[in-house]
Amino acid sequence: MIVLDLEFNSGMYGERLEEVLQIGAVKCQRLGGPVTDTFNAYIRPRVHKRLSPGARVLPELEECEKSALTFADALESFVAWCGGETRFAEWGRDDFRILARCAAYFGLHYDYPRRCLDVQAAFSRTLEHVNGIQLYAACDYCRIPDSFVFHNALNDAVYTCLVGGFTSAEAREASAFTMTDEDVFPVPKPRKPRRGEWRIGPFDSRERALNNMGSRRAVCPRCKTVSRVADWYTADGKTYYSPFSCDGHGRFIRRLQLVRQPDGAYWTYNEVVEATPENLRRLSRAEAAQRYSCQRPPAKPPKRRRRERRIKRK
Ligand SMILES: [Zn+2]
Numbered sequence: 001m002i003v004l005d006l007e008f009n010s011g012m013y014g015e016r017l018e019e020v021l022q023i024g025a026v027k028c029q030r031l032g033g034p035v036t037d038t039f040n041a042y043i044r045p046r047v048h049k050r051l052s053p054g055a056r057v058l059p060e061l062e063e064c065e066k067s068a069l070t071f072a073d074a075l076e077s078f079v080a081w082c083g084g085e086t087r088f089a090e091w092g093r094d095d096f097r098i099l100a101r102c103a104a105y106f107g108l109h110y111d112y113p114r115r116c117l118d119v120q121a122a123f124s125r126t127l128e129h130v131n132g133i134q135l136y137a138a139c140d141y142c143r144i145p146d147s148f149v150f151h152n153a154l155n156d157a158v159y160t161c162l163v164g165g166f167t168s169a170e171a172r173e174a175s176a177f178t179m180t181d182e183d184v185f186p187v188p189k190p191r192k193p194r195r196g197e198w199r200i201g202p203f204d205s206r207e208r209a210l211n212n213m214g215s216r217r218a219v220c221p222r223c224k225t226v227s228r229v230a231d232w233y234t235a236d237g238k239t240y241y242s243p244f245s246c247d248g249h250g251r252f253i254r255r256l257q258l259v260r261q262p263d264g265a266y267w268t269y270n271e272v273v274e275a276t277p278e279n280l281r282r283l284s285r286a287e288a289a290q291r292y293s294c295q296r297p298p299a300k301p302p303k304r305r306r307r308e309r310r311i312k313r314k
Contacts, residue, residue, distance in 0.1 A: 001027070001028055001029070001030065001031065001085070001087040001088070001089055001117075002025055002026070002027055002082055002085050002087065002088050002089070003025060003026050003028065003031070003088075003089045003090065003119070003157045003160050003161045003164070004023070004024070004025045004088065004089075004090045004095050004096060004099070004157060005024045005025070005090065005091065005095060005153040005154070005156040005157040005160060006020050006022065006023060006024070006095045006098055006099060006153055007020075007021045007022040007024075007055075007058050007060070007064075007151060007152070007153045008020045008021055008055065008098055008102075009021055009045060009048050009051055009052055009054075009055035010048075010052040010054065010055065011047070011048030011049075011050060011051075011052055012048070012050040012051070012052060013050065015047055015048065017047055017048070017101070017102065017105050018098045018101065018102065019045055019046075019047045019048050019071075019102065020043055020071055020074075020098065020099060020102045021042070021043050021045055021055065021058065021060075021061075021064045022040070022041065022042050022043065022058075022060060022063075022064060022152070022153040022154075023039065023040070023041045023043070023074055023075075023078050023099070023153060024038075024039065024040050024041075024152065024153025024154030024155070024156065024157045025038070025039040025040075025078065025081070025082075025153075025154070025157050026038050026039070026154075026157045026158055026161050027085070028161050030165075031089065031117075031119065031161055031164025031165050031167065031172075032161070032162060032164055032165020032166070033161060033162065033165060035158060035161060037081075038154060038157075038158075039077075039078060039081045039154075040153070040154040041069055041074035041077060041078065042060060042063040042064045042067040042069060043064060043067060043069050043070065043071050043074045044064060044065065044066075044067045044068065044069060044070065045064060045065065046070070046071075047105075057151070058151055058152075059149045059151055059152055060152050071102060071103075071106055071108075072106060072108055075099070075102075075103055075108060075110060079110070079111075086113075087117075088113040088115070088116045088117065089116060089117040089118075089119050089160065089161075089164060090116060090117075090118065090119065090160065091118075091119050091120045091135050091156065091160045091163075092118060092120045092121075093116075093118050093121075093177060096112050096113055096116055096179065097112075097179065097183075097184050099112065100112040100179075100184050100185075101184065101185065104185065112179060112184065113179065114178055114179055114180070115176060115177070115178050115179070116176065116177060116179065117164075117172060117175060117176050117177075118175045118176070118177055119160050119163060119164045119167065119175070120132075120133060120135075120138075121171075121174075121175035122164065122167040122168075122171040122172045122174075122175035123138050123163055123164075123166065123167050123171070125167075125168075125170075125171035125174055125175060126166065126167045126168045126171040127141075135150065135156060135159055135160065135163070136150050138159075138163045139159050139162070139163060142162070142163055142166050144159065144162050144163065187261065187262055187263040188261070188262065190202075190259060190261055190265075190267045191259075191269075193269055194269075194271075196271050196272075197269050197270060197271045198214070198269075198270050198271070199267055199268065199269050199270070200212055200214045200215050200267065200268045200270065201265060201266060201267030201268060202261070202265030202266065202267060203265065203266040203267070203268075204264075204265070204266070205266065206258065206266055207295075208266070209258055209266040209267070209268050210232055210240065210256070210258070210268075210292055210294060211294050211295055212268070213228070214270075215229075215256060215268040215270060216228045216229040216230075216294060217229075217270070218242070218244040218252070218254045218272065219272060220246035220248075220249050220252065220272075221249075221252065221272055222246065222248070222249040223246060223248055223249060225246050225247075225248075227244050227246075228294075229242040229244065229254050229256075229294060230242075230293065230294055231291055231292065231293050231294065232256065232291070232292040232294065233283065233286035233287045233289065233290065233291055233292075234286050234289065234290050234292065235285050235286045235288075235289040235290070237258070237290075238257060238258055238259075239255065239256070239257050239258075239282075239286075240255070240256040240257075240258065240286070240292070241253055241254065241255055241256075241282060241283045241286045241287075242254045242256075243275070243283060250275070251275040252272050252273070252274065252275055253272070253273050253274070253275055253279050253280070253283055254270070254271075254272055254273075255270070255271050255272075255273050255279075256268050256269070256270050257269040257270075
């Protein structure tokens with residue numbers, strides 16, 4: 001069995017990535033030991049410039065910063081070290097996922113384990129305690145001497161292996177979980193509409209998104225009179241404009257932002273904006289660039305009423 005632990009930096013701004021800084025792992029015949037082999041790699045950080053609060057307190061930061069090892073090299077050696085092993089464990093459910101996401105970020109192929117044991121959950125189940133016990137607290141409970149500093153990936157992998165020795169077979173059975181691409185690489189949800197905006201979707205094509213009657217709805221902000229957009233104008237294929245006016249309240253502009261999600265679905269974010277000089281400039285730039293004429297949705301086929309004939313049998 002292989003027990004994995006990672007240290008990583010989530011960064012502070014921008015890029016959402018848990019950048020792996022250390023891979024630590026042990027091989028054992030069973031949880032509780034004996035440990036038959038160890039793996040340790042300090043990785044030089046290269047994505048995030050700033051450290052997240054969790055990363056700032058890592059005891060081995062200096063080792064990572066002076067390491068020459070890239071994530072790609074570290075992952076390759078880790079996979080080679082794992083060999084044909086098919087049983088995996090970790091404290092919680094995050095580390096293999098983080099490793100897989102980091103690999104995907106760097107464009108690397110990594111065949112992450114599809115099944116893994118959550119030692120933290122197994123320990124909680126054994127104690128009939130709510131889940132979420134910290135590793136150091138579990139060690140303390142089991143009276144494992146804290147000879148090695150915590151939050152070093154290799155040390156934490158050793159501790160996880162040792163604490164695992166205190167779990168019951170039933171608890172381990174109940175704490176194995178499966179990993180699929182859907183939960184390792186979840187598709188981010190489309191952003192929430194801002195105040196004054198309305199969101200419509202998902203659509204399977206750009207045309208359907210732009211033709212949708214809800215996307216084309218233009219409401220006068222003063223009297224709520226509704227009209228429909230007939231033509232969209234865009235300069236960049238992302239923000240679409242269309243002028244409209246209300247008899248009583250003058251000119252307004254419909255603005256539509258077309259967003260394509262990583263899963264390929266289109267969403268529209270819609271709002272009515274005032275015809276300010278700035279907005280009129282944007283509109284005329286779009287009008288000069290590209291027009292999209294909306295199509296009426298195809299007429300629905302007329303419903304046929306079928307009169308059921310009752311055949312009475314005598
Ligand atoms: Zn009006």
